Amino acid sequence: MMNKFFAILNARNKEFLRDRAxxxxxxxxxxxxxxGFSFMFNDDARSLHKxxxxxxxxxxxxxxxxxxxxxxxxxxxxxxxxxxxxxxVDQHKIDLLVDFNNKRYWVNETSARGYIVxxxxxxxxxxxxxxxxxxRAIRYVDWVMPGILGMNMMFSCLFxxxxxxxxxxxNGVLKRFQATPLTAFEFLSAQxxxxxxxxxxxxxxxxxxxxxxxxxxxxxxxxxxLIVGMLGASSMIAMSLLIASKSASEEFAGGLLNFLSWPxxxxxGVWFSxxxxxxxxxxxxxIFPLTHMLDAARAIMTDGVGLAAVSGHLIVLxxxxxxxxxxxxxxxxxxxxRT
Numbered sequence: 001m002m003n004k005f006f007a008i009l010n011a012r013n014k015e016f017l018r019d020r021a022x023x024x025x026x027x028x029x030x031x032x033x034x035x036g037f038s039f040m041f042n043d044d045a046r047s048l049h050k051x052x053x054x055x056x057x058x059x060x061x062x063x064x065x066x067x068x069x070x071x072x073x074x075x076x077x078x079x080x081x082x083x084x085x086x087x088x089v090d091q092h093k094i095d096l097l098v099d100f101n102n103k104r105y106w107v108n109e110t111s112a113r114g115y116i117v118x119x120x121x122x123x124x125x126x127x128x129x130x131x132x133x134x135x136r137a138i139r140y141v142d143w144v145m146p147g148i149l150g151m152n153m154m155f156s157c158l159f160x161x162x163x164x165x166x167x168x169x170x171n172g173v174l175k176r177f178q179a180t181p182l183t184a185f186e187f188l189s190a191q192x193x194x195x196x197x198x199x200x201x202x203x204x205x206x207x208x209x210x211x212x213x214x215x216x217x218x219x220x221x222x223x224x225x226l227i228v229g230m231l232g233a234s235s236m237i238a239m240s241l242l243i244a245s246k247s248a249s250e251e252f253a254g255g256l257l258n259f260l261s262w263p264x265x266x267x268x269g270v271w272f273s274x275x276x277x278x279x280x281x282x283x284x285x286x287i288f289p290l291t292h293m294l295d296a297a298r299a300i301m302t303d304g305v306g307l308a309a310v311s312g313h314l315i316v317l318x319x320x321x322x323x324x325x326x327x328x329x330x331x332x333x334x335x336x337x338r339t
Contacts, residue, residue, distance in 0.1 A: 232293025
């Protein structure tokens, strides 16, 4: 069994490496996007001051008769967890954190926006206790980078596997495999491992190359990021195999892959956060493996959490991979009546 598996794995890797155009595009596309966003969306692009308010719901904020809370061009965000909110100040995600109940506020000493908000706050409440933090700002490129790499992985996983299987079936290659002792599970498993090696290798090279030049904000473990990336890529590859398991037309398979990839790209938080989106949109986003991969990766990178904190996302990705692969093996067609 292992000899058959490694024979298919080796053949598929060589086929990809010989396609120089596809190989080059997998490197160039994400790099162009990352550097483009690093210049287009920097700190100067933000126009609102964002202030965190402890132990007060957003509904209560709007009803409080407080001159500071009535300032225009300010966005107020409610927090119940003090440590979480202070971390947001450290990372420049919010300009200032204030607790009106305890007459206290937190400001980052390195934040120019925080200095402006603090000046306004102390004009209204000069007796509030001041707590000072320090930390490096999370730029937009730091936040969007996992989304760009995840999107590149998604397209590589879906189209790099689905089209290949359909082309094999259309050209009669699968019928030749059918004459061998190779089983559908062995063939599909080799496809997953082959694409997983390629995707993770390309993504790692792009990630570290960009990191050397842009110095991304990374609090968590790179090994944990690797685990998240492998599980996310595996689930998307298995999803592509499920679509290609019966498709005999490249056009039909392409339509199905586009039907999945575009909603996944728009709703999984690639370009923007879904934090303020309607609950129905958030619920729909949970059906996509890319959503769970990006949420876990960003939590590790910007919040410094471990695998235990994102275990829910990892379990979902693992279940998706197993279910998609099992269904693909059961439905797989070699090109005739044999399944």
